[in-house]
Amino acid sequence: MAFYTSHREKKIWTWVLLILIGIFSTIIIDRPFRGVASQNVAALLFLIGMALVAATVITQGWKRKPSNIELWVVIGIIAVYVMVFTRMTIRSERSHLIEYGVLAIFIFEALKERKKQKPEFKHIAIKAIVLSVLVGFIDEGIQYLVPSRVFDQEDIVFDVLAAIMAVFSSLLISWARKKYETRKSDLxxxxxxxxxxxxxxxxxxxxxxxxxxxxxxxxxxxxxxxxxxxxxxxxxxxxxxxxxxxxxxxxxxxxxxxxxxxxxxxxxxxxxxxxxxxxxxxxxxxxxxxxxxxxxxxxxxxxxxxxxxxxxxxxxxxxxxxxxxxxxxxx
Structure with missing residues (x-):
């Protein structure tokens, strides 16, 4: 029996795999650049990361031209992300919020697609968060085995926060879309x-x-x-x-x-x-x-x-x- 329920689900899981490769590759790639990046570079990476999270949440949440209620929801989500990001002073905290936010969204979308094909598939939001956090534990476990890296419990906390924020943002956009669709027509x-x-x-x-x-x-x-x-x-x-x-x-x-x-x-x-x-x-x-x-x-x-x-x-x-x-x- 095939693992994927549709071509779209297969495509999304492929993106999840690419994101995982990117996350785990930072364990090695990040080491030579530690302490080298200037504040300007850090700021640039921060802005790129913010744009990546926003683009992921919005594109995965919207299937058509957004309504006014959806736009206001997205503005609110962006405002929350900006406030959270600006309160984080450590680069690794921000990177975890970006990496695991994007990961959680794609896992959530893959599970949503599975639920469309198999309605009996339940609790997809919780499953998306759990899977994302599980990746975080694996990530930290690998770092524990790598010289000059450590298992950081605080990073796990930020992984949980990132997954919850991303999935909740997607749910909010879906709610706004459904609200709009409900008002839209008798059909x-x-x-x-x-x-x-x-x-x-x-x-x-x-x-x-x-x-x-x-x-x-x-x-x-x-x-x-x-x-x-x-x-x-x-x-x-x-x-x-x-x-x-x-x-x-x-x-x-x-x-x-x-x-x-x-x-x-x-x-x-x-x-x-x-x-x-x-x-x-x-x-x-x-x-x-x-x-x-x-x-x-x-x-x-x-x-x-x-x-x-x-x-x-x-x-x-x-x-x-x-x-x-x-x-x-x-x-």
Whole structure:
């Protein structure tokens, strides 16, 4: 069984590995420069470190253009970091806050990605902090064995502080984003308020995770809200008869549809496409309900998704035939 749950998680853990190499390499690299660096160099390194922490927290916390509430949260986080940094007079204290802050953020992001793929994976914030502090213990343990270096308990304290501050900052930004999303639209309010739905990101694309206990009525309500926001959706229907690879990819769009009872559909798979049809919301709801209940899909991508608008519309008769086929397929 693969260790990684997604390509994104693998990519983040790769960054974690690179950060670990950087942290452990300072045990040796730092020695020749001790006592040499001037105050100007120290100040420059301090500013670079601050920028690195800020960039890490912000880029990992934001997936899109930030809202005003997110900006204020980030300003507050930066202010706290500045106050903490300026109160630290020893260079090693600042370096630990930078190194382990960045490390904790990337570990936290990797665990968040794992949780998206495996909802049963719990307590990721605590795990991220514990793993970061564990690295700190290993770091100090190695230093204990290296001549001219010592095991410093105070460094462990700063590692803990760095991990907590970084993870808490990421949680604050996520909270601000969720707060904004909740206010943003009826769709987001519906998703947040419904225990059977969850807004997630897969490969940095927006998905709605749907629990098997959802009702057809709730799916219909969700589709109505998606239609209202002109949001497209797509998913893979493994039940569709195989023409090349198993199943077919379905791409639905509500743009320029006459009313919310209809969706434009294009479908296809490797080597074939099925043209464009008008599909009833009730048909789409039945299709999704069947796929979800049978655990064939667990989420749908939504938003500005791929839609092959250049395909030829098949007309009312073919559309009615496609509606009947889908209803029979998913009855």
């Amino acid at each position: 987001n309010k519906f998703i947040v308020s419904n225990n059977n739905l969850e807004l997630i990101y897969l490969e940095e694309k927006k998905h709605i995770k749907i629990d098997r206990s959802i009702t057809t009525l709730e799916i219909t309500k969700l589709l109505d809200l998606l239609w209202k926001e002109s949001a497209g959706i797509n998913f893979h229907d493994i039940i569709h008869p195989q023409l090349s690879d198993p199943g077919a990819y379905f791409f639905y769009s509500s743009k320029n549809c006459p009313d919310k009872r209809t969706w434009k559909l294009t479908l296809g798979n490797h080597g074939w496409s099925g043209g464009m049809y008008l599909i009833k919301t009730s048909t789409l709801a039945q299709q999704l309900n069947n796929l979800i209940k049978r655990s064939k899909i667990s989420s749908i991508e939504f938003g500005d998704v791929t839609f092959f608008s250049s395909l030829t519309y098949k007309g009312e008769e073919k559309s009615e035939e496609m509606n009947r086929k889908l209803m029979e397929m998913h009855s």
